[in-house]
Amino acid sequence: MRHSHTAAPHAPADPKVGGRLAALGRACYRHRRWVLGFWVVVLALGVLIGGRVFEGTVASTGAGGSESARGEAVVQAADPVQGTVTAVVDGAAATDPAVRAAVTAATAEIAGLPGVASVADTYGAGGSLTSADGNASLVSVRMADAGTPAQLDAVTHRLADIGAPGAHVTIGGDLVLQQEVKDQTEKDTRFGEIVTLPLTLLVMVLVFGGLAAAGLPGIGAIASVGGALLAMFGFSRMMDIDTSVLPIATVLGLGLSIDYALLMVNRFREERGNGATIAQAVERTSATAGRTVAFSGLTVAVALSGLFVFTSPVFRAVAVAGVSVVVIAVAVALTLIPALLGFVGRRIRTPVAPVSDEGFFSRTVRLVQKRAVPVMLVCVALLLAAGAPFLGSQWRNSGADVLPKSFAARQVAQTVEERFPQQAPAPVTVVVEADAARAQAYADDVVAKLPGVDGVRAVSPVGDRLSTVEVLVHGDPQGAQAKSVVDELRAERGGLQTYVTGDAASVVDFQHEISSRGPWALALVGAGTLILLFMMTGSVVMPIKALLMNVLSLGASLGALTLVFQHGYFSGLLGFTPTGGLETFIPVLVFAFAFGLSMDYEVFLLSRIKELHDQGYDCAKAVQLGLQRSGRIITSAALLMVIVFAGFAAGQMLMVKQMGIALAVAVAVDATLVRCLLVPATMSLFGKLNWWAPAPLRRLHRMIGLSEHIKLPPLNLPARLPAPRLPVVGPVARLSD
Template sequence: MSDVRKPPGPGGWTRFVTARPRLSLLLTLLVTALAVLAGGGVADRLGSGGWEDPGARSTWAAQALEREFPASQPNLLLLVDAGPAGVDDPAVAAEAARLAGRLAAEPGVVGVGSYWATKLPALRSEDGRQALITARVQGEEKTASRTLERLAPAFRGSHGPVRVSLGGPVAVQREVTTTIQEDLLRAELIALPVTLVLLVLVFGSAVAALLPLGVGIVAILGTNAVLRGLTEVTEVSVFALNLTTALGLGLAVDYALFIVRRFREELAGGREPADAVAATLRTAGRTVLFSALTVAVALSAMLFFPMYFLRSFAYAGIAVVLIAAAAALILLPAALVLLGRRVDALDLRRLWRRGRSAQRKRSGEAARNAADGSAGDVGRGWARSATLVMRRAPLFAAGTTAALLLLGLPFLGVEFGTVDDRQLPATAPSHLVQQQIRDGFPAGPGAALVVLTEGTAGEQDYAAYRGRLQELPGVLGVEGPVTSGKYAYFTVLAEGEAAGQPAQDLVGRVRTVDAPFETAVAGEAARLVDTRHAIAGQLPEALGLIVVATLLLVFLLTGSVLIPLQAVLLNALSLTAMFGAVVWVFQEGHLSDLLAFTPTGDIETTLPVLMFCIAFGLSMDYGVFLISRIKEEYDRTGDHEGAVRTGLARTGGLITAAAVILAVVMVGIGASRVTNTKMLGLGIALAVLMDAMVVRSLLVPAVMKLTGRATWWAPGPLRRLHERFGLSEGEAEREPGTGEALAPERAERERAEGERPEGERSEGDWPEGDRPEGERPGKVPAGSR
């Protein structure tokens, strides 16, 4: 047996962590301290826009209009309320003219207009009590926001006979940013202590419960520093901060649960703390790294889209996933080496277990049960559940699939729209202003298309073009042209809402009208049409990346052809309830009173893409942990159904606990007063719970039972590819000359024989059929799993 290869020793990083844990902790703390300094004030540098395609024709038109005709696209509205006197009262008119003059003299403000200067009916309320002063605040989002912050105290409030309120896109954007920052702080203050309580319930030990929080805090602070650096070179959305908090805490819990569980197993098997950490990193640590890669790949798909709103989530998501994994593989192992068996110190569960277990001393088996729940009551419950599901596999597979598809049916009626003031609470000042304009003025804000023309033309050309526009179905009227050099613009009043389906249809018709000059259409409807086109154009590439990368990574983990296909299909199926609920609740308005939001009848165009990428990545996270443990058991025993049963028993409780904790964090995010953030948080929470409690518990064991041992099949070339490059949580040794994996029991016997004199055997060493008659079978040596 001298030619049997020894098990590979710990890698370089494992040796460093186990030999120098204090240095590892010191370096981690130093990097975290630098991240705190680098990430300070990141929220103030983030934008609240990014919903449009920067390369779209409508975006170019909007930028050209702002440059050439600032008054054509006002982003600041002063709602002047004259009360019973009415807006045409001489004193009211004089005060309004004074306010408009003051506003026009402010730096950074151009294109000031008003009802009193133009007498346009669209700027006067139908009851005659309110009218508008319009202006354009120059600069990109953050510059415009700072200008508004300076202007607001001087113009908001009572001025003689009138009272002024501020609205418009720039006011809405600023209020969204401020609200998100406040909500995020509140969510963190709620999520951290609640997460700690849940972790104590899961781990038992207060010491062990603090470890995931440490990993999560490192991930959040590190990602803030990354985002702060990115703001120097690109736009980043303020909404990405919510994802940083949620994934930082959620993935830290996931990774710490599995690493600490495996560490406890190794301790229970008789290893010393340093050896237990080394074994943990070679097994669970490898799976954590693998899982992080799958989540990062899913999130990276958002980089295909040109809208910086989506790209921001990719930046934040990839950073927080990789930093959380790095902290789990650096900070956590170092802490475990130093803590050793004290990781179970301060077991708070004894407070309510004392009556039942005062006389029971914790044995090695009891420690193993506490570590992973695989052999205790909980583990037996998961094993019984898996047995029941596999016994009725066709029924569970068909029933669960049908139920998930049924929950997803409302998404077939999805309507896409744009972000507006209704994202804010009904009591938000800018929302109140916009709602009063929407309800009381002849046309809502932004309810028109603006057609920009470029090129020299005569009056006859402009008149002919205006006539063709006027003849289009759905056009209520055409104003213009307003000219400036080689540019001119027409205002086209459309039927219905600013970004409703009639207005979107009209965009297409306007773009086909013949003209003797170049034309481009701006406005909410045009922006929505171009955004949908940009998403549809990049969606195949984004989905292709997710699918191909998932198939490849899961193949490298399992060596199977069928399991990667199952992973993609089942993960996608787990998201149906989320998408159905998004339409039923947020588009159709069910539960809007309970959840305190204003339904708009549509879903912002980019949100389904965002939610898909995040939820798919998290589903893969749980899927990798379950599949890797099933694979380890199958490699060890060769029993397919037993491997599914044991894998679910050993991980079912942990996956559920991790999902519940992540769902709690996402619900905290979903408590936001901004509707899109609420939708994101509650939708992801639902998807995570459905994946853990339905797909992983029912659908996966049922499908794996139906596919049987064919689950693990791969053609020869792919099998050899996996043997060379594949990964797995278990670290099997190989048969000399064949490369076939040895079961851990046999590998242990081989090592034992290689280290003892020939002919000397101990209990448990004998292969099946070779044991001398009368020998009593022994147990598998500790640590062979």
């Protein structure tokens, strides 16, 4: 295909830029209609199956392979009942004959509905399902095999139509809770996309000074979401995907795809400002900014790979989803964006004025360099103080608390806990592989006599050789006392095969998994990051410093998470009720995601500083110019990330809100306090030592070292064209690629 705008006939032929990324850019430009068509199909399929993705998700099942998870699996295998629907009939005396007639008529009809294993009301249970004040009662429906959506709807509709005079009915239970969590998670995901995309478009219009350039990152983000939905749909058919994974993967895909497209468009404008034709600019953008995108994606994928060390399904699902989303975001940047540049490249405004090497960031660096030690100490002290609250964090399985108070499932759970305590889930449950008689003897002789146990509420047979023992403890059902009882029960099994389960046991197992496998995950992520940064910089000092500063930045994020969601600061403003702790798996996910994103910005800055150092600038000047030339693009990218995370944090699901707030704080702290103050201060103090490596490693780097930069051949411009302008990017500084 020929394009009249490639070069004037009398201009010398431009040498092709070498490398596979340049070749990929050329191919996507030449076949841009096919590339665009492919991504349109991906987006269409993603939209069509979007709802089905959420249907295939499941609630978190606890720490994979742990005792609590094994115990729950044993009970589920023996008991055909996989879930319950609970209705609270409130506001009228349970002894009222009209109320009794309405309730018993409904239970009789529900018992004959498909999928119902059994149904119980207070009149058939001897009054045990009546509240202490006598003004409320429960109807409990046990569903076989969790029921189909149609079966569940039939049960809930009939319960809602009980129609007892003067009474109102609220419907909850674990099956209703799961459905409400899925529905609200899907709504929050859609809400986050709808809110963040227009806001990011507005910011990019201000950054680029035009709608054509600003629209490309938005289009790339939409395509990435379509690809992410397809990937999640495929994985949900091969493995259990926790409901909370989908918005987490979506927010990562949106943020990364916008950032990567921002880098590509910015470099394209720079090349156009240097006199390149559209075809040349696309090729050179793919060779340079494309290299940055690929390297960045690799660093984020390495950070997420640490989650594979854990055995819990939620961690593995997030790892698979996260890595696949990173791959999709990189693929969009390297294929769709070059194709779109071919379509709208002429409409993208070309900068006309060079960017000065003197500005806000260079002045800031000089001030920092004059007071490097005090600045470093103050920054470290602030970050340590910000992270200190996390040392006192409590981890919890939130259950119905993940939903706002306005949701029926949470209202029912709270009502049962307050007015029907005998029906509330026991803090600790022991699954005993023995008949009811031996299980009762074990409960009386062993369990009831353990310190911290308030009593045994019930011993229930599940099968001929399987029983459950419900154990009551004093105080918080997931507090220190309950966890201590879990340890005692696991130490004193009475000679029987037992499994200690329940929320307290699940939290204990999660914490054990993190304490035992966490160091291995940290070692994997740390080693991978050190190797990547060494291959890029040739230094062993800068990678170690980068790791330490990232840990400080992450500590501040986790500290803010603890203050907000455990202690309740700003809970009214953010629209949630504190549960007294953090969701068990959230801190680990925050670490993996925030570490990858922070290292992303570290790569942007260090690559620019290294480039200047290699050009002969001393350390102080390289840091000044490096931050001046990359500071604005890092700040712009971070602002877009914060907008994306804040948009998802505005939803109602507590887990999504926790992730959004934590990642927004991590990115904001990293792009301001760390990159603008701490990095310049430490690099100024270390001086030439920044680039130190042992001689064997220096030789190794010369052989296998990577670089985000590629030496481009000069443009052979026609004689009639004016001399090429310096590469600039308008309102945003030049990229470090």
